[in-house]
Amino acid sequence: MLKPLSHRLKKLRHDKRGNILLLAGAGFSVLVGAAGVGVDAVQWYLWNRQLQQAADSGALAGAHALNKGEEYSLTARTELERTANTNFNVERLTNPPESGKYAGDTGAVELIATTSRALPFSSLFLIDPPTIRVRAVAATISEGRHCVYALAEDGIGISVQGNSEADLGCGVLSNSRGKDSIYLHGSSYLTATPISAAGGIYAEDGTYPADASLQPFGIAKDDPLADRGLTVPAHGPCTTNFRLRPSESATVGSSDPTAVHCFRGGMDIKGTLTMRPGVYIMDGGSFKSNSQASITGRGVTIILTGSEPGNVATVDLAGGNFTDLSAPTMDQNPDWAGILFYQDQIGSNQRSKITGGTTLKMNGIVYLPGGDLDFAGNSGQDSDCLLLVAKRVGFAGDSKLKNNCGDMLDDYDLSTRIIRVVE
Template identity: 30%
Template sequence: MLSNLRNKLVRLLKDDGGNFAILTALALVPLFTGASIAINLARINLESAKMQDGLDAAAFSAVKSYGEGANEAKAKDLANNTFFANFGTPEIVEEIGSEGSSAPVESQAIKVAFGTLGVETTATATYELKYAPLFWGLKPYTIDRASVAARMPGREACMLALHPTATRAFEVSGSASVDTSGCTITSNSTDPQSIYLSGSATLKTECLYTAGKVSATLAHLELACPKAVEEVAPISDPFGSKKMPTTGSWVSLAGCGQNFVGGGSGNGDCNGTSKTPNNVPAGYTVELKPGTYGGLEIKGKVLLRPGYYIIDGGNLKFASQSVISGEGVTFFLLNGAQLDIHGGSTFKVSPSLTGDWAGFAIVAARNNTATATINGNSASSLAGIIYMPASKEIQYAGNGSTGGECVRIVAQEITMIGNSSFKLDCKAALANNTINNPGAIRLLR
């Protein structure tokens, strides 16, 4: 049998056709290998380009949404969805570390990390996949790409009107005099009169930003920028992810004196802070402690101890002739509570600089649509962020002093009804919270 096989092989080698078949078969091996490498490299390059484009879009969307107020989780979700909308579902790759898992590629989220580069906010998006080669003889190849996008913060806003369509979402009219030098006024409304400026009022501001148009016939309008910026993208609620506090048992106002607080009765122990005398001397001050109040109307001279003052459904009112002082104080208006700060009151209140709501002076629940009035006078001072995101309208008049106040306002609509000036450099008073207009975004790599 071996002899027969040997004889056949000899005849095949002597045959010209047999030699050609063997040589052809041997030559096909490197040709096939080369073609396999070329095809796989082309497919790898295609997937790499698609991955890079998807990561660029993801990093861009992440830093944009994060810079406009979204928390990290929401920004990462958006980036992930953006990536796969661009990258698609590559059938020729599998996720690194999947160990044979049959889970679809879409379930493997990209990695997104936020950071800073100088004054810019950055988002870095990365992704890795293992390429399973076609044909044979090639080892799996890892495809990994990264993209970094950076956003320069836009000009800081003193006031932000959130309503998307309201006419006169921000208004200065009558004889009001408003100075927000160094910071901007921003309205999300797309209305032709989104920002409305008229009458004998005067306005001095860094710039005007609006998703709609500016209607201005003011006697005096001074902008530091070349002109108002119209039809820009709206700003997301910059504080929309913050968690509201919960109400507790109401603090009793019994014994605080009816001439000092609404609902106060008799003279005696005032909610554990002090004992109000029967015959109060001139200039006597009642002290109140933080906690939950069904309502709080201040009528006399009152000192607020530091902490959170939660108004549960009633009114927070500073009446005429009231004198209020307090450091480290934040008011919360929950369950439909309303705000009325009368022009005849004198107050000097600054916010708490610790906790989740550091830098906030007045906060209303996100379902609280009640209008609010804040009237100051030349002897009054209010510092901090007035955050009433659902309030149909805030009517605001500050103290009008040349020194200005460290105040920022966020509401659906804002109307300036008196003389006000605002400071720009308020990092300490606002606990580093800022409201920034959208800035330019660039890809670093």
């Protein structure tokens, strides 16, 4: 009986017909194992991606809380727990960050989280499951350069409506937290970037370029000129109700570029006015021109004031034939350098209007912190450097501003602050 068995085993040893089956069986085992490890690798990648997104959200929430003066750590952990769909450990949560480009930045939050779980296939080959580690840093950063600021904290701050086109060559920023903080409507078109708002941005299709950077619900910006501490200066006797008829011309001011000249009831200009360098106070009324007026002034600051908001002077440049005004330099008047128009902080119940005529040249800062401004340029506008800061700003017509200011605005922070994931 043993002889036939040994004979059969000998034949089996030399038989090649079963090799393919054995090789297929061995190969199939390797294939199944590789597929299993591949499935586990996909799961690891998914966990890494999900945990990274949760860490980003947590760091952002912490940075926002930090900006508001709140406890950043609790806020960041709460957001991380809300958005993470896997178990995790917080390895580091700190302000300022301890590593990376933003190490030591007091406006930044660093969050490092880990997760580690065994999976069916990989656990056959690995003693310990791999640890997935993610890191996120969120910080408050400055971005962009703006030449139009609306300081109102509610309602519409900046509007472009009707058929107007505003080509600004810089950014616009509204401090309003309203849902329509910036309002772009109808056939209007705003060429500006960034378009920044503390509230929402209402922009209909085709009202801004495709490459414009829209930044809604950002951080409100402090008045960029507040640190100047501008106030209405003391002055002597005032000229009352200054008027120029269409056929008349006049020159005002003196040889002293720091001298202060007062006009009670403002100026109503229909003729030709030359303004020497100096400070011109409009006490009530308005600084007003019509279609026949011609106004020239280099090194001038025009101050709008009154006893209360109901009678504070305004600007009303309504399509004059020729307007060429520029602010004083530091050498001419260090107290008012760069300021072309300044309205008393108490503001005005009336809107100021700057409407371009045949030629409109204005260079300097239009600063109406408590008043509203309507700006409408035209094809004859040529303003190399014009910064508009008002409570609210509305654009009409063809408004074009250039941003070639040289060093005149270097002392002002004209950026906006945004919170984003930076690492």
